Amino acid sequence: xxxxxxxxxxxxxxxxxxxxxxxxxxxxxxxxxxxxxxxxxxxxxxxxxxxxxxxxxxxxxxxxxxxxxxxxxxxxxxxxxxxxxxxxxxxxxxxxxxxxxxxxxxxxxxxxxxxxxxxxxxxxxxxxxxxxxxxxxxxxxxxxxxxxxxxxxxxxxxxxxxxxxxxxxxxxxxxxxxxxxxxxxxxxxxxxxxxxxxxxxxxxxxxxxxxxxxxxxxxxxxxxxxxxxxxxxxxxxxxxxxxxxxxxxxxxxxxxxxxxxxxxxx
Ligand code: CAA
Numbered sequence: 054x055x056x057x058x059x060x061x062x063x064x065x066x067x068x069x070x071x072x073x074x075x076x077x078x079x080x081x082x083x084x085x086x087x088x089x090x091x092x093x094x095x096x097x098x099x100x101x102x103x104x105x106x107x108x109x110x111x112x113x114x115x116x117x118x119x120x121x122x123x124x125x126x127x128x129x130x131x132x133x134x135x136x137x138x139x140x141x142x143x144x145x146x147x148x149x150x151x152x153x154x155x156x157x158x159x160x161x162x163x164x165x166x167x168x169x170x171x172x173x174x175x176x177x178x179x180x181x182x183x184x185x186x187x188x189x190x191x192x193x194x195x196x197x198x199x200x201x202x203x204x205x206x207x208x209x210x211x212x213x214x215x216x217x218x219x220x221x222x223x224x225x226x227x228x229x230x231x232x233x234x235x236x237x238x239x240x241x242x243x244x245x246x247x248x249x250x251x252x253x254x255x256x257x258x259x260x261x262x263x264x265x266x267x268x269x270x271x272x273x274x275x276x277x278x279x280x281x282x283x284x285x286x287x288x289x290x291x292x293x294x295x296x297x298x299x300x301x302x303x304x305x306x307x308x309x310x311x312x313x314x315x316x317x318x319x
Contacts, residue, residue, distance in 0.1 A: 069141075070101030079114040080273060081105075088122025093130040094188045096142045096159070099166035099220075106169030114281060115273050116170065118196055119180040126189025128210060160219060167195040167221040173288040176276050180269045182262055186210050191222030194229075197288075199255060200269055202262040203247045207255060213242035228295070229254045283313060 071087035071094070083105060085092035109116070120126050130139055138144025151159065170177040179185075179193040182202035187210045193199050209226070211218045218226075218239065227235045230253045238245060250256040260268040276284070286309040294302050 069095075069097040071095070071098055072101055074101075074105050076110055076113060079112055079277060080117065081109065081113045081115070082117045082119065085118075085120040085126055088120070088124075090130070091124040091127035091184065092120040092122065092189070093127050094192070095130045095133075095139050096163060097139075099163040102166030103162065103169070106165065106172075109169075109175070114175060114284070115276055116175050116177045116196075117180060117269055117273070118170070118177060118192060119269075120182070120189075122183075124183035124189070125179070125181040125185040125205075126192060127184055128187025128189045134214075164219075164221050167192065170195045171197065171292070173285050173292065176284070176288070178269055178272060180265055181205050181207075181256075182265055184208070187214075187218070188220050191218055191220040194222040194225040195220075198257050198272065199250075200258045200260070200265065200272060201247055201250060201256040202265045203259055204262055205247045205250060205256070205259070207238075207245040207250060208242060209239045210242050212239055282316060286313060 071085060071090075071092065073082075073084045073086045075082045075084075083102070085094070085098070087093060132139045133142075133145050135144060136146055138147060148156065148159065176198065177196040179196035179199045180201075181193050181199055183204055184206045185193045186206075186208045190207050190209055193207070209218055209222070217223075223235070223239075226238070230238070234253055237243075245253075245255060247256065247259045251259050258268060258272075290302070290305055290309055293305060297305060
């Protein structure tokens with residue numbers, strides 16, 4: 054898609070970041086768009102994601118993250134491991150020489166591209182086919198829901214490369230599958246295929262590859278069928294549940310419900 058076509062559809066095409074962004078009413082779609090490089094990600098990808106989060110139109114309720122071609126994403130661009138790096142974005146070699154503060158700032162900027170996908174105001178859905186490796190796996194984990202094709206292959210490759218997963222993926226992974234399974238997946242860098250992903254809670258649904266788009270459309274229709282403000286308040290409650298005691302959570306439910314009742318009947 055050209056920049057002009059993307060703009061006509063309320064979005065943009067981010068050549069350097071390798072992605073497209075389109076808005077259609079209450080639905081926004083982010084498409085990793087470098088199929089020929091298996092949607093490998095760079096710092097420019099993460100800046101573009103962060104920019105989308107910062108400028109997301111208020112009416113958007115559902116954000117879909119998907120990838121063109123056979124793979125959702127093959128993770129970080131392997132040129133980062135070379136001395137030359139990614140043109141204009143440096144390499145791991147140059148990143149390693151940054152002072153702590155500058156490194157934290159650079160990583161923090163990258164993580165912003167992932168963190169906003171959990172906002173209460175939206176539900177984010179990763180539509181995942183083929184490989185979701187490293188940063189690709191973490192991008193899928195940054196979304197609220199994962200609908201996957203039956204050829205999906207999740208892999209947390211970072212430890213095999215001497216690195217840790219640092220794009221916000223470790224917490225959602227532990228919360229979804231538990232500590233023991235997260236250790237098993239990350240510290241072996243093994244591949245998790247569709248059946249296991251469904252069984253351990255990594256995926257909400259597995260469908261044949263050709264049915265992925267339709268399965269996502271169906272889920273969007275279900276999500277949009279409920280009251281918007283109630284959905285936002287309920288997501289807030291659910292997100293806070295783990296860190297609150299039962300008493301605190303009950304109180305939070307009451308506060309949200311009082312606000313709902315006032316809005317509906319007050
Ligand atoms: N970065 C850059 N280019 C990549 C890439 C990557 N991560 N993955 C694939 N490509 C390129 C290949 O070099 C190839 O390019 P050419 O056609 O120019 O040679 C093209 O994409 C197609 O790749 P394959 O022929 O290998 O495609 P495939 O479908 O047979 O295999 C794959 C797909 C299994 C994903 C394989 O490409 C692969 O293993 N890629 C590397 C995965 C990887 O190790 N990623 C790093 C994860 S760690 C991470 O992400 C760390 C972090 O966040 C800090």
